[in-house]
Amino acid sequence: MSTENEGTAVPADHPAAPSSPSTPPTPPTPPTPPAPPTASPASASAPEPTPAAAPAPSDAPTAAQPPAPDAAHAHTPAHAHAPEPAAPTPAPAAAGAGWPPPPPTVPAWGAPHPPAAPEAPRRRTGGLVAAVLVAALVAGGIGGGIGYWAAQRGDDGVSSTTVSSGEAPASFKREPGTVAAVAAKALPSVVTIQAKSGGSQGEGEGGTGTGFVYDQEGHIVTNNHVVASAADGGTLSVTFPDGKSYDAEVVGRAEGYDVAVLKLTNAPKGLKPLPLGDSDKVAVGDSTIAIGAPFGLSNTVTTGIISAKNRPVASGDGSGGSNSYMSALQTDASINPGNSGGPLLDASGAVIGINSAIQSTGSGFGQSQAGSIGLGFAIPVNQAKNVAQQLIRTGKPVYPVIGATVNMQEQGEGATIASQGSGGTPSVTPDGPAAKAGLKAGDVITGFGGHQIDSGPSLISEIWTHKPGDQVKITYERDGKTSTATVTLGERTGDS
Numbered sequence: 271m272s273t274e275n276e277g278t279a280v281p282a283d284h285p286a287a288p289s290s291p292s293t294p295p296t297p298p299t300p301p302t303p304p305a306p307p308t309a310s311p312a313s314a315s316a317p318e319p320t321p322a323a324a325p326a327p328s329d330a331p332t333a334a335q336p337p338a339p340d341a342a343h344a345h346t347p348a349h350a351h352a353p354e355p356a357a358p359t360p361a362p363a364a365a366g367a368g369w370p371p372p373p374p375t376v377p378a379w380g381a382p383h384p385p386a387a388p389e390a391p392r393r394r395t396g397g398l399v400a401a402v403l404v405a406a407l408v409a410g411g412i413g414g415g416i417g418y419w420a421a422q423r424g425d426d427g428v429s430s431t432t433v434s435s436g437e438a439p440a441s442f443k444r445e446p447g448t449v450a451a452v453a454a455k456a457l458p459s460v461v462t463i464q465a466k467s468g469g470s471q472g473e474g475e476g477g478t479g480t481g482f483v484y485d486q487e488g489h490i491v492t493n494n495h496v497v498a499s500a501a502d503g504g505t506l507s508v509t510f511p512d513g514k515s516y517d518a519e520v521v522g523r524a525e526g527y528d529v530a531v532l533k534l535t536n537a538p539k540g541l542k543p544l545p546l547g548d549s550d551k552v553a554v555g556d557s558t559i560a561i562g563a564p565f566g567l568s569n570t571v572t573t574g575i576i577s578a579k580n581r582p583v584a585s586g587d588g589s590g591g592s593n594s595y596m597s598a599l600q601t602d603a604s605i606n607p608g609n610s611g612g613p614l615l616d617a618s619g620a621v622i623g624i625n626s627a628i629q630s631t632g633s634g635f636g637q638s639q640a641g642s643i644g645l646g647f648a649i650p651v652n653q654a655k656n657v658a659q660q661l662i663r664t665g666k667p668v669y670p671v672i673g674a675t676v677n678m679q680e681q682g683e684g685a686t687i688a689s690q691g692s693g694g695t696p697s698v699t700p701d702g703p704a705a706k707a708g709l710k711a712g713d714v715i716t717g718f719g720g721h722q723i724d725s726g727p728s729l730i731s732e733i734w735t736h737k738p739g740d741q742v743k744i745t746y747e748r749d750g751k752t753s754t755a756t757v758t759l760g761e762r763t764g765d766s
Contacts, residue, residue: 452619453571459483459544460561461508462568468503480562480612482544488537491658492611493626494523494530511569522661525765528594528626529657547620549650552576560603562612574603582728583647585627597731598647599623605646614648623648670738670759673702678726684716685729707755717745
C-alpha cells in the first residue's frame with residue numbers, strides 16, 4: 271500500500287504541540303496604583319493595543335508556509351520558520367507577542383481549577399485573518415479547556431450543557447438509495463477470492479481478488495486473471511464477509527473477455543445473488559459504488575461516478591499471456607489491485623460492471639501495485655452476463671469475429687487490415703464475414719456499429735460487445751475513399 275503521503279517528517283525547529291494544556295505560573299499581584307481621574311476602567315486593566323502594534327498583512331505567515339509538495343517530493347519536510355517574536359518593550363502585550371499568538375491558558379488536567387478573577391472588559395482588536403488562523407491552530411487546546419471546565423463546574427452542582435444525539439449511529443435508518451443502504455445490502459453477496467497455483471513443493475504462488483454471487487446454485491463471477499494461476503492444479507477458496515470460507519473450482523474461463531466463473535464445492539443455502547443491471551442504459555455522471563478487497567482489505571466500499579463509456583481498453587496481468595479487450599465503463603471510484611472481479615454497482619445496488627483494470631502513472635493499463643489515480647475500468651455487465659451464461663453451459667467462451675486480421679500496433683487512423691495473417695495465412699478469411707462484406711487487405715476500418723475506431727484494439731473491443739450472428743454496419747476507407755458495408759459476425763470457440 272502506498273505511503274507516499276503518510277508520515278511526512280516535521281522539522282526539528284518547529285516546536286511540538288503540547289499534549290495537554292500547561293499550567294501557567296501565577297504572577298505576583300502588584301500594588302494597585304490610584305487611578306488617574308481621566309482613566310477609564312478598560313484602560314486601567316488592559317491598555318488598548320495601538321494600530322501600529324497590530325500584525326500587518328505582510329506579517330502573516332505566508333513565507334512560513336511551505337509550498338504544496340508534489341508527488342515526487344512528498345517526503346521532503348517543509349523547512350518553514352515562524353517569524354521571531356519582537357523584543358519585549360513596555361508596549362502592551364498584544365504588540366510585543368510573536369505570531370501566532372500563544373493559546374489561551376487553561377489549567378492542567380487534574381489540577382485544581384482556579385476561580386475566575388473579575389476582569390474589566392477589553393476591546394476586541396486585530397484583523398479577521400488573525401482570528402481565523404488562531405482558531406484553527408488552538409482549537410484542540412480550547413476544546414480541552416472547555417471540557418475540563420464543564421467537569422469541574424458539574425461537581426459544584428451546575429447542570430451540564432452537553433447535548434446527546436437522539437440515536438446512536440448504529441441505530442440510524444439508512445434510506446434506500448444511500449451508499450450505506452446499498453453497501454449493507456450488497457456486501458453479503460461479495461466474496462474475497464484466494465487463488466494459489468499448484469506448486470510441486472508445497473503451496474505455490476497466488477493472489478487475492480474479488481467476486482460476487484451470480485446465482486443460488488453457488489456460481490461466482492470474477493475476472494479471469496484473478497483465478498488464472500490456480501486454473502491448472504491450484505486451489506481456490508472463497509470467503510464471505512461473515513468469515514465463512516468455501517472451496518471452489520473453475521467452471522470456465524474466457525481469457526479474451528477477462529471473465530471467469532467459479533462454483534462453490536459445498537454451496538450454502540440461502541445465497542443471495544446480486545441483481546444485474548443494464549450497462550447499455552448507464553449515463554456519464556451516474557453514481558457508482560465499487561466493492562472489493564484492495565491490497566487484501568476485504569469488504570472495502572468506494573464511490574464515484576461513471577466518467578466515460580465505451581472506453582477501448584486492452585489489459586493484461588503481466589504474465590505474458592494474451593491480452594483482454596473491453597469497451598469499458600470508466601469510473602473514478604477508487605479501484606486498486608485486489609478489486610479485480612468485484613462488482614461495480616449503480617445507485618440502486620444493481621451490478622453494471624465487473625472491475626477489471628486501472629490506469630496507473632508510468633505503468634500502462636492493467637493491474638499494478640501503483641494504485642488508483644481515479645481511472646478505473648469495468649467490463650460492462652451486459653457483456654459479462656453473456657459470457658458467464660456461455661461458460662456455465664459449455665465451460666468455453668464463444669467470441670464473435672469478422673474473419674480478418676488487423677494491425678494491433680498502429681493507432682489514430684483506424685484499424686488497418688493486415689497484408690497477411692499469422693503464419694502467412696490470408697488476412698481476410700476466404701468466405702468469412704469480412705470477405706462476404708467486400709473487405710480486403712489494406713482497408714482501414716474507421717467505424718463499427720456507430721462507434722469510431724482508431725486502432726486494432728478498439729475494433730476488437732467493439733466486436734466483442736456483440737454476439738455471433740449480429741449484423742453490424744462498418745465504415746472503412748480504401749484508396750482515400752470512404753465506404754460502408756454490413757457484416758454478419760461469425761464465431762470462434764475457446765481461447766486457443
